[in-house]
Amino acid sequence: MKKYNIPVEAALEVIGGKWKVVILCHLIEGKKRTSELKKLMPGITQKMLTQQLRELEEDNVILREVYNQVPPKVEYSLTDYGWSLKGILDSLCSWGEQHIEKNHPNKEDVLIQPQSIE
Amino acid sequence: MKKYNIPVEAALEVIGGKWKVVILCHLIEGKKRTSELKKLMPGITQKMLTQQLRELEEDNVILREVYNQVPPKVEYSLTDYGWSLKGILDSLCSWGEQHIEKNHPNKEDVLIQPQSIE
DNA sequence: GTCAAAGGTATCAAATTGGTTACTTTTTAG
DNA sequence: CTAAAAAGTAACCAATTTGATACCTTTGAC
Numbered sequence: 001m002k003k004y005n006i007p008v009e010a011a012l013e014v015i016g017g018k019w020k021v022v023i024l025c026h027l028i029e030g031k032k033r034t035s036e037l038k039k040l041m042p043g044i045t046q047k048m049l050t051q052q053l054r055e056l057e058e059d060n061v062i063l064r065e066v067y068n069q070v071p072p073k074v075e076y077s078l079t080d081y082g083w084s085l086k087g088i089l090d091s092l093c094s095w096g097e098q099h100i101e102k103n104h105p106n107k108e109d110v111l112i113q114p115q116s117i118e
Numbered sequence: 119m120k121k122y123n124i125p126v127e128a129a130l131e132v133i134g135g136k137w138k139v140v141i142l143c144h145l146i147e148g149k150k151r152t153s154e155l156k157k158l159m160p161g162i163t164q165k166m167l168t169q170q171l172r173e174l175e176e177d178n179v180i181l182r183e184v185y186n187q188v189p190p191k192v193e194y195s196l197t198d199y200g201w202s203l204k205g206i207l208d209s210l211c212s213w214g215e216q217h218i219e220k221n222h223p224n225k226e227d228v229l230i231q232p233q234s235i236e
Numbered sequence: 237g238t239c240a241a242a243g244g245t246a247t248c249a250a251a252t253t254g255g256t257t258a259c260t261t262t263t264t265a266g
Numbered sequence: 267c268t269a270a271a272a273a274g275t276a277a278c279c280a281a282t283t284t285g286a287t288a289c290c291t292t293t294g295a296c
Contacts, residue, residue: 040124253282
């Protein structure tokens with residue numbers, strides 16, 4: 001069994017990594033289909049997306065709902081347990097915004113403008 | 119120049135990775151020497167510790183103070199900018215504690231008891 | 237029949253991260 | 267003269283993470 005030297009390591013195990021916080025930040029905005037998440041995160045591959053979503057589901061942070069139809073439809077949303085991360089996620093988002101403002105006078109230089117999701 | 123799809127990525131660039139949050143959590147408790155940090159993080163190697171500390175210093179989150187004496191003494195502490203992360207770090211720590219409590223009835227099973235620092 | 241749709245696997249390759257060992261520096265203690 | 271102390275660097279290798287590409291499934295439209 002995994003052991004921690006300090007409890008915060010347990011949190012990092014759940015939301016650490018390159019993509020999980022980003023995924024969760026998008027899910028705060030509401031339930032999302034796989035394809036919507038892919039549009040919101042142009043840099044992620046299908047493989048990484050699926051993998052990260054599976055791990056978050058495993059940790060009971062998100063819910064995966066499969067609609068039995070063709071073509072398939074799958075929606076992801078935060079569980080109650082996932083919502084307990086909201087404070088952390090919000091703080092991270094706004095810290096990130098301030099960090100950009102502090103270091104990049106024109107934030108347009110570093111923020112890729114999101115393309116509207118038609 | 120690095121580009122972000124969403125501002126939270128900027129925060130992850132500063133405090134992401136396996137060690138940085140842990141280091142910062144220890145520095146919240148106060149200024150620490152390199153050797154103290156090593157004791158607090160038995161799993162980290164000198165190399166990784168130095169590397170992560172340099173990056174945090176580069177991002178202006180921690181301060182490195184070298185005392186000109188032999189044997190050398192170096193102390194690390196949070197900068198004002200680093201303190202702006204306190205809320206996030208505190209929340210992460212307590213979420214980690216709750217996560218352990220929720221998933222491990224005996225938290226002794228997963229928490230390596232810290233050895234007293236001599 | 238065959239293409240498209242959405243979501244997902246499988247396989248392999250590349251990049252990033254982490255670990256090991258040896259070496260450096262300076263001054264004091266023995 | 268030699269060892270020790272604290273912090274660090276360099277070179278090299280191993281492990282983990284992440285990425286790219288191709289392929290699979292089901293059913294309705296053309």
